[in-house]
Amino acid sequence: xxxxxxxxxxxxxxxxxxxxxxxxxxxxxxxxxxxxxxxxxxxxxxxxxxxxxxxxxxxxxxxxxxxxxxxxxxxxxxxxxxxxxxxxxxxxxxxxxxxxxxxxxxxxxxxxxxxxxxxxxxxxxxxxxxxxxxxxxxxxxxxxxxxxxxxxxxxxxxxxxxxxxxxxxxxxxxxxxxxxxxxxxxxxxxxxxxxxxxxxxxxxxxxxxxxxxxxxxxxxxxxxxxxxxxxxxxxxxxxxxxxxxxxxxxxxxxxxxxxxxx
Amino acid sequence: xxxxxxxxxxxxxxxxxxxxxxxxxxxxxxxxxxxxxxxxxxxxxxxxxxxxxxxxxxxxxxxxxxxxxxxxxxxxxxxxxxxxxxxxxxxxxxxxxxxxxxxxxxxxxxxxxxxxxxxxxxxxxxxxxxxxxxxxxxxxxxxxxxxxxxxxxxxxxxxxxxxxxxxxxxxxxxxxxxxxxxxxxxxxxxxxxxxxxxxxxxxxxxxxxxxxxxxxxxxxxxxxxxxxxxxxxxxxxxxxxxxxxxxxxxxxxxxxxxxxxxxxxxxxxxxxxxxxxxxxxxxxxxxxxxxxxxxxxxxxxxxxxxxxxxxxxxxxxxxxxxxxxx
Numbered sequence: 001x002x003x004x005x006x007x008x009x010x011x012x013x014x015x016x017x018x019x020x021x022x023x024x025x026x027x028x029x030x031x032x033x034x035x036x037x038x039x040x041x042x043x044x045x046x047x048x049x050x051x052x053x054x055x056x057x058x059x060x061x062x063x064x065x066x067x068x069x070x071x072x073x074x075x076x077x078x079x080x081x082x083x084x085x086x087x088x089x090x091x092x093x094x095x096x097x098x099x100x101x102x103x104x105x106x107x108x109x110x111x112x113x114x115x116x117x118x119x120x121x122x123x124x125x126x127x128x129x130x131x132x133x134x135x136x137x138x139x140x141x142x143x144x145x146x147x148x149x150x151x152x153x154x155x156x157x158x159x160x161x162x163x164x165x166x167x168x169x170x171x172x173x174x175x176x177x178x179x180x181x182x183x184x185x186x187x188x189x190x191x192x193x194x195x196x197x198x199x200x201x202x203x204x205x206x207x208x209x210x211x212x213x214x215x216x217x218x219x220x221x222x223x224x225x226x227x228x229x230x231x232x233x234x235x236x237x238x239x240x241x242x243x244x245x246x247x248x249x250x251x252x253x254x255x256x257x258x259x260x261x262x
Numbered sequence: 263x264x265x266x267x268x269x270x271x272x273x274x275x276x277x278x279x280x281x282x283x284x285x286x287x288x289x290x291x292x293x294x295x296x297x298x299x300x301x302x303x304x305x306x307x308x309x310x311x312x313x314x315x316x317x318x319x320x321x322x323x324x325x326x327x328x329x330x331x332x333x334x335x336x337x338x339x340x341x342x343x344x345x346x347x348x349x350x351x352x353x354x355x356x357x358x359x360x361x362x363x364x365x366x367x368x369x370x371x372x373x374x375x376x377x378x379x380x381x382x383x384x385x386x387x388x389x390x391x392x393x394x395x396x397x398x399x400x401x402x403x404x405x406x407x408x409x410x411x412x413x414x415x416x417x418x419x420x421x422x423x424x425x426x427x428x429x430x431x432x433x434x435x436x437x438x439x440x441x442x443x444x445x446x447x448x449x450x451x452x453x454x455x456x457x458x459x460x461x462x463x464x465x466x467x468x469x470x471x472x473x474x475x476x477x478x479x480x481x482x483x484x485x486x487x488x489x490x491x492x493x494x495x496x497x498x499x500x501x502x503x504x505x506x507x508x509x510x511x512x513x514x515x516x517x518x519x520x521x522x523x524x525x526x527x528x529x530x531x532x533x534x535x536x537x538x539x540x541x542x543x544x545x546x547x548x549x550x551x552x553x554x555x556x557x558x559x560x561x562x563x564x565x566x567x568x569x570x571x572x573x574x575x576x577x578x579x580x581x582x583x584x585x586x587x588x
Contacts, residue, residue, distance in 0.1 A: 018382040025379065026370035098366030105330060105360035106383035106431065107352040261332055261349040 008253030010115035015108045019116020020123075022099075027124075035131065041080070042073040043135065049196065061198045063227065070141035071223040072195030074132045074150075078157045079215060081128035082121045083186055086165035087178045090117065094170060100260060110257040117166060118159050118249070125158025126151055129222075136226070144228025153221050156245055160214055163248030170255040189215045214244045280307035283435050283466040284329055288338030291324050291490075298324040300490035301338065308434075311457065311467040313477045313484030313498075315574075317582050321490040322470045323363065326439050329468065331355050343434060356384060359433030363440045365420050367412045367427075374399065374408045377427045384431035391430070398426040402456065418449030425456065435466045442476060454479060474575035486581050493581045498574050506572040506580055511545045511554070513567045520564060527556055539579060546572060 010016070027034070050066030060068035093099040103113055133150060136142050168181045193216035199207045210216055217237035224230050284306035291299040299321045306312040314322050327333040329342055331351040340347045342354045368376050374395055381391030399405045402422040407415065415423065421441065428436060438457070442450040450473075457480055461467055471477050477484055478498045485495040494501060502508075513521075521536075521543050528534045534547035547553060550569065557563040 014385065015383060018379065021382065022368065022371070022379050025375055026368065029370050097369055098362075098364055099368050101362065101364075102366035102368070102380070102427070103383060104332065105355070105358070105362065105428075106380060107355040107385070108383050109350055109352075261334070 006254075007250040008111050008114070008257050009250050010118050010253060011109060011111040012115045012119065013112050015112040016115030016119060019103065019108070019113050020119040022103075023117070023120035024123075027120075035128075037084075039077065039128075039132065039135075042077045042132065046070060046073050046135075046139075061200065066139065067141050067143070067227060068198075068223075069196055070136050070139070071226040072193075072219045074129055074136065074226070075157065075215065075218040075222045076190055076195060077132045078125040078129040078154055079161050079186070079190075079218070081124050082158050082161045083165045083182075085124060086117065086121060086162045087169050087172075087181060088175070090166050090169040091172055091175065091178060094256070094259060100256070104260045110260050111253050113260075114166065114253050114256060118162050121162035122155040122158035125161075126154045129154040129157070133226075142226050144226065146225045146228050150222065150225055153218065153225070153241070156241060157218050160218070160241060160245040160248060163245075163251040166252035167255060170252050170259055189213050192216075194219050211240075214240065214248075217241050217244075280309065282306070282341075283308045283343060284312075284468065285341040286325075286338065287340075289325070289328065289335055289340050290337040291321075291328060291333070292336045297490050299328070299335075302485075302487070302490070302492050304485055304492060304495065306435075306466060306468060307483075308466050309461070309464050310482040311461055311469060311480050313481035314468065314470045314487065315474070315477055315484055315578060316470075316487040320488045320582075322487065323439060324490075325487075326437055326468070326470060330358055330360050330437055356431060357434045359428035359431060359436045361424050361428045361436070361438045361441050363443070365424050367420060367423060369411070369413055372409050372411060373404060373415070373423060376412060376423060377430050380427045381430040386430075394430055394432075395426075398429050401429075402426040403452065418445050418452070421445055421449065421453065422456075425453065429460075433465065435468065436460060438467060438469045438471075440470055440472065442471070442473065450476070474573060474578055478574045486578060488582045494577070501577050502572050502574060506546050506576040507548050508572060509550060509569060510547075510572045510576065511550055511567050511569050512539075512542050513544070513564045514542045515566065516543050516564055520562075523562055524557065524564070527560065527562070528553065537579070539576075544576070546576070 046066070046069065050069055054065035057065045059065065094101075100113055104110065129150065133142065133147065164185075165181070168178060172178050192210050193213065194210075199210055199216070202210070217240040220231070220234065220237040221241065224234050282305050284304075286302050286304050289299055289302040290297065302325065314325060316322050324333070328335050328340055329347060331342070331347050331349055331354050334349055335347070343357050345351060345354050347354055368379075371379065377398060378391045378395045381394050382388070386394065396405075399408055402425060404419060404422055404426065407419060412420065412423070425438075425441065441457075442453050445453065454476070457467055457469075467480070469477070469480060481498055483495065483497050484501070486493045486501075494505065496504070524545075525536065528547075532547045532549040532553055534545060534549070534553070536543060536545040538544070545553070554563065
């Protein structure tokens with residue numbers, strides 16, 4: 001049987017598309033409240049920090065402060081939209097309301113469930129990222145037509161953060177353990193990934209450690225596209241993003257497979 | 263079975279020996295050191311309703327999960343609809359409908375969406391899934407609830423919706439894991455009627471239940487299992503006659519001292535056995551009338567006693583004992 005010894009890669013099949021469809025149908029019912037939830041925090045950050053703190057810190061590495069943090073917060077919004085759904089919601093689908101358990105009685109493979117979830121999270125990331133972009137537009141933060149390319153990194157970002165969060169959801173024994181993921185991983189990443197300040201002046205060791213995490217590279221890429229400034233190291237960010245996305249993709253499959261068919 | 267009997271009015275395309283839908287030989291499932299299923303042999307014939315009866319923890323659900331290709335067997339063989347059962351066996355799963363113990367309905371979706379999407383999981387086109395959903399909502403008498411949220415449904419409606427969902431893929435084998443637990447009598451009767459209708463259409467039904475009256479009504483054949491093993495198997499009526507006899511005498515609220523006096527009069531030729539079922543003392547014997555006459559003559563007949571037909575419940579209690587299971 002697959003899924004016991006080897007890695008279980010997601011399968012992007014017709015069945016996966018139907019899992020995607022179930023997520024979409026469910027989202028349509030709740031999008032009003034869920035959009036508010038996912039925007040509340042980054043928008044508060046943008047307004048309070050960008051214009052509040054921004055009144056004192058006027059420039060950040062040459063850009064107006066609000067211009068600096070806006071694109072970073074866009075990346076964070078996308079990450080959070082995906083992470084919340086793939087941790088708390090997926091935990092419930094597995095443990096509380098049994099949605100995965102009902103899916104698995106049909107001719108669906110766990111890897112197709114993972115595939116469908118990834119497709120949906122890619123779309124979620126795109127959706128929430130683009131709506132945030134629309135918020136940035138009237139604030140005059142979008143400086144470049146390159147921003148039109150944002151859908152591509154947003155789709156990839158959705159896949160990137162879906163894997164680890166779903167892995168946590170399949171491993172967690174209760175909701176409290178999911179909070180650890182946020183406290184120990186998501187929030188520190190949010191604080192230190194160059195969203196609020198550039199990494200240039202941090203000690204090299206710390207900077208290198210940060211560069212080993214995924215969010216910083218997404219932040220660099222969204223900032224480049226929105227501000228139209230392309231640092232010579234941007235190709236490295238793109239490589240990191242693609243690399244991590246592929247690497248993380250296989251994270252939850254095996255565990256989900258075991259949870260559903262054991 | 264006689265093949266050319268003139269009384270046979272059956273469809274000639276139906277073979278005399280029924281085809282086997284599920285066949286288990288030495289079926290075993292271990293979780294670590296715990297043997298949940300410890301070598302079971304049974305066959306489920308196509309078109310029949312087959313019952314899997316046993317106390318909690320007897321191994322019913324594990325057996326069901328192996329048949330549904332939701333967990334791998336540790337040893338033995340298991341053939342379902344002609345294919346070896348194993349997780350990920352799409353050919354089998356595509357022909358199964360599963361009513362699990364828990365409802366597992368999608369709280370975010372409407373009644374119709376819940377079953378329509380399930381049809382899509384079986385690879386149905388949007389049109390086929392929509393048509394099938396309409397049919398089944400009507401069949402399960404939920405057509406007035408089509409666009410309601412699942413959480414507004416009563417327990418009986420939820421259960422009917424779960425059955426409708428299991429039927430979306432037009433299953434050859436319908437697996438019902440405690441389909442009526444927690445339902446009121448009206449809802450149970452409706453479920454039973456639907457199961458019979460499905461059987462009449464040729465669907466094979468595999469049923470687990472705690473309700474012996476349910477098993478007695480629905481099952482053509484059944485096995486009673488405990489500790490992962492089959493204790494007895496057969497047709498309900500045959501099991502009752504063989505294991506507990508045609509009838510029994512039930513004496514509620516009787517003092518143990520009185521019982522001692524009564525049992526002292528029993529003779530070997532009575533082939534009697536008796537047990538306590540809750541607060542009632544129950545006596546089984548093919549010789550009940552003679553025993554009652556004897557008690558009357560001796561003037562020790564209990565003031566309150568019901569003579570009733572023995573049932574599957576008596577069989578079940580006799581086979582699996584009375585201590586509480588969790």
